[in-house]
Amino acid sequence: MTNQKLESLLNQMTLDEKIAQLLQLATPFFEGSDNEGQITGPLAGLKISDEVIANTGSVLGASGAKEINNIQKAHLRKNRLGIPLLFMADVIHGYKTIFPVPLAIGCSWDLKLAEKSAEIAAKEAAVSGVHVTFAPMVDLARDPRWGRVMESTGEDPYLNSQFAKAFVRGFQGNDLQNDVNRVAACVKHFAAYGAPEGGRDYNTVDMSERQLREYYLPAYKAALDEGCEMVMTAFNTVDGIPATGNKKLLRDLLRDEWKFDGVLISDWGAVKEMIPHGVAEDEAEAAEKAILAGVDIEMMTACYPNNLKQLIESGKVDEALIDEAVLRILRLKDKLGLFGNPFRGADEQQEKELVMSSGHRQAARELAAKSSVLLKNNRVLPLPKDKKIAVVGPFAQNDDILGPWSWLGSKEEAIQLYEGVQNKVASSLLVTAKGCDIGTGTEDQLNEALKAAREADFIILALGEDSEMSGEAGSRADIRLPEVQLQLVKKMKQLGKPIVAVVFNGRPLDLHGVVEDVDAVLEAWYPGTEGGNAIADILFGDVNPSGKLAMSFPYSVGQIPVYYNSFNTGRPKDAPDAQERYVSQYLDIPNEPLFPFGFGLSFTTFAYSEPQLSAGHLTPEQPLTITTEVQNTGKLAGEEIVQLYIRDLSGEVVRPVKELKGFKKVFLQPGEKVEVLFTITEEQLRYHHSNLEFTSDNGKFHAFVGPDSQDGKAIPFELIK
Template sequence: MTDQQLSSLIRQMTIEEKISQLLQLAGPFFEGSESQGEITGPMEAMGVSEELVRNTGSVLGLTGAKEVIQVQEAHLKKNRLGIPLLFMADIVHGYKTIFPIPLAIGCSWDMDIAERTSAIAAAEASAAGVHVTFAPMVDLVRDPRWGRVMESTGEDPFLNSEFARAFVRGSQGTNLTQDRSRVAACVKHFAAYGAAEGGRDYNTVDMSERQMREYYLPAYRAALDEGSEMVMTAFNTVDGIPATGNRRLMRDLLRDELGFDGVLISDWGAVKEMIPHGIAANEAEAAYKAIEAGVDIEMMTLCYEHHLKAWIENGKVNESLIDEAVLRILKLKHKLGLFDNPYRGANIELEEKLILSEAHRQIARDAAIKSSVLLKNDNVLPLQEEQKIALIGPFAQNGDILGPWSWMGSKDEAVQLYSGMVDLVGSAQIDTAQGCDIETMTEAQLAEALAVAEHADVIVLALGEHSEMSGEAGSRGDITLPQVQRELITALKSLNKPMVAVLFNGRPLDLHGVYDQVDALLEAWYPGTEGGAAIADLLYGKQSPTARLSMSFPYSVGQVPVYYNHFNTGRPQGAPDAQVRYVSQYLDMPNEPLYPFGYGLSYTTFEYNEATLSSTTMTEEQPLTIKVRVTNTGNRKGEELVQLYVRDLSGEVVRPVKELKAFRRIILEPGESQEVTFTLAEEQLRYHHSNLEFKSDSGDFFAFIGGNSRDVTELKFTLTK
């Protein structure tokens, strides 16, 4: 259908039908849903009538080819103009085949893995009838207390932007109309949700516009440049106004400046939540502010439905705003091909074939291998197949390794760590005991763990957070490992045996009582469906760890937020003329994180030498070439991630002590060396000035090159303009 035909369709709609297109309801409201009978009470409480459901534009959280087809078929029989429903769902890191959480994927620094996993998630979801995924989440994160850091790819705007593009490409492909194995992406949460105060979900965000543009907007912009069809508003305030009612944010910035002409949807209940936020006195005012701000779809509240018609009739809202929103929604339905085939990709046979297929599981295994970060290794890993292993801990035989936002995944179908290890070396080499639950421990559990460990050559501890301890509404003020698990480590330490800790969690943790007690530490995150098999491959050296942190691990929660690209101060710690006391520091802990951004170990070692610049002067026309020689100094083949950072020593506003500008992945045999080359151009030195102009400054800079953001070689150059 052409835009003209869609506009003609809108002219045939009553005002009630138009407004209902702007509503999204959960699946059980709809005829044909297998759980429809469960919603009678909520329907009455919300004021949802059968007529309203008949005209509603989109469905939330209903999947499965059979059920989607039933609901769409029933809807089309009753909808006067035959306008199909859009089916949307949270397919964040996999549909049935669950991949590592996005923060783990971020640690892979691998855009191919990000794109492939998103494409597989899209294919499974599309076959199950889903049209739109509420992903990717591209919020920059610096506070691990916030449970939703697990949905982000980390603390760096450049790296997050690269992942945003990859996730959108994977979900949408190149032609949504023709490729029914893809789904529309919905980038979220616009904007700056990752900066919630105190790491507390749904909380206030307060920052300068320059800060937002410099660090938080780049990944959204990248996702939009890649063609993301939808955007979701954030729960938080931005400059004192909740995002969902923030006209300046949504119309002036998102629509006019960034050029987004797709569908803007509220998060769950966010329109009505303007009332407790304190910028709307009632639902009517909330509806007015949301439509004026440009929100096209209201998710799971009825402010639009109950009040927009009155606003139009009294002349306060122009009906053209409603027409614009409806047109954007219909355009998306047309782009997805729903007017020609309202069932689109929903296919019961294909769904059966794709879901948890061996090919998909293999990609999940590869992704988990490439996402797990080796943080410590005192010559304990890799394990030897002849060693007797005591596998102990609440995650030794636990399928809760999928993580939050894996609602269609099955813990029963996840490969547990014990199973993965037994598949490699046989059950005779592995004895196991739970040792404790995640947050409780009995004397009998501890006694069993000690007895099992007594006869082992190496103790492998499987520790972490249960999935409800992170994700949405999963904020934690104390981000240490639960106390009973630390007590288990201490008890087993008394046996004086080598200990390896494998962590399953959704955020960087305060690792006191862990890193200082164990001989090796592997951060597995929530690794997904094939997690146990992937971790076993790494523990036994069938695969080598290659991941690098995309979010810093704090030394203590008291440092939070702690991140690599921070500002200097007028009294920086360690300055040549600094006094011992009167500098910016803690008296009881270091300033620096325990494990910095970009950090990760391998089963070999690398040495950096001969770092050079092609010139000590850069101009707008002449970029610099930066070279460094990297040598594998170990006795095993390995993969290194060479990272390039820059610091502007004197800007118009304060600049970070380091900013990631590029990275290269190289694979070296033992003793092999390779020269790695980067090109650094003037445009990579640009930033937002105090007047928000985006440009570079003449002056001195440092380039840093190394294997993480801390351990680098420094090279000085000057930009002249």
């Protein structure tokens, strides 16, 4: 449709019909849904009329071509103007074929595979009838106590921005209207949801606007620059105002400054939650603040349908704001081609052929292997295939490897660790035992595990968190493994056998009690549908691990937040004239994390030459290049992620000790050497000053090229403008 036709459609709508377009309801409200009529508990409390449902604009959580087509058919029979529904869902790291959780994908540093994972998720979702996914989540995460770090790609604004763009490209493609295999993306949660006080979900966020712009906003902006169609508001406050009613954040910054003209949706219930936040007296005031701030769609509360008409009649809200919001929703429906074909790509037959296809599973297997991070290896990995192996621990035969937000993922169809190992080693060489449950254990379980381990030459110890221990509302104050698992580690250690710990989890953990007592540690995260096969590929050397941490692992929870791009302080511990006590330090633990951002081992080794600069300075017109030679000095082919960091030695405001500015992946055969080149531009040296101006300063800098955020010699250069 032309914009003129959409405006004509808008002009035909009554005020009640327009307001209903601004509401999103869950599947049970709609005729044709599989659980139609089962509206109980909190859903029943919404008290939504049949007339409002008949004019509602979008649906949350429907799945499958049959159900979605049935709902759409029934809706079109009732809707006076024949306006189709938008179907939205949480397709976070896969629809049915589940990929590793996003934090794990971040550890792959593989933008092409990340894009491919989103493309596959979009294909499966689209053929099943979904139009919009509530992804990517690009919230910067520095506190692993927060359960939703698993849904982020880590602690760095540059890396998060690159993944944000990759996911949007994968979900949306280049032509949403004609490519029915793609879905619209919705970046979330705007803004700064990843910085709740105490790491407690939904909690207060309090930071300066300069910090917000410097670290937390770039990834949202990157997603929008890539063409992301929707934005979801955050649950938290920003500068003392809940994001969903924050006019400065949503109208002034998102709409006016960034020129975003797409659809803005609240998170579940966030409009009404302004009442307990303490900025709205009742639902009417919550509706008023949300619409004035620019929220187009209210998800799963009824403040809009129950109050907007009265607010307009009383003069508190201009009907033009309603028209703007409805027109944005109509434009998205048109961009998805729904006015021409309300059923879009939903196809029951193709759904059976495409969803969970072998090609999709193979891609999930590849990404799971790339996302795993080898944290320790005392020459025990890769394992031999002709020795007896005990697979022990609560995750040895546990199907809980999909992780949170694996909405339609099938645990029954997921490859468990033991099954993956079975695909590599003769059954006669394998024994397995649980040892304990996730958080509890019995003496019989322990004795069974000890018996199995005594029979083996090597022990694979499968440990981790239950998926309910992370994800939304999964905040934890103690981020060690449960004590029963740590006791299992100690008992296995006493047998004197080589031990490989494989850890399944959704957050960086305090791995003390594990890392000291085992010979190798493989961080597997929640690896998804093909997890067992992917891990076995690594354990037995068919794949050489290449993952690098996208988020630091703390030495202790007392360090948190601990992140690589921190400030130096006026009394740094490593200063040449530092006093023994009066420096910024802990008395009982190191300042540094247990494993830093960017860290990850390989089965081979890589040597870096001293980096060389093309010149001693750069200007806005003339960038410089920095090169280093990387050589595979080991006996196996492997992939290395070469990382570029820069430090601004003196800024108008304090600058971080290092900032990631680039990375490149190189695959090298044994003995092979390659030159890796990075370009450093004036634009990369810009930052937000105290007046929020985004610019660079003349002065001295250091560049670092190395395998992680801690290694790499400082190479000086200067910016001259």
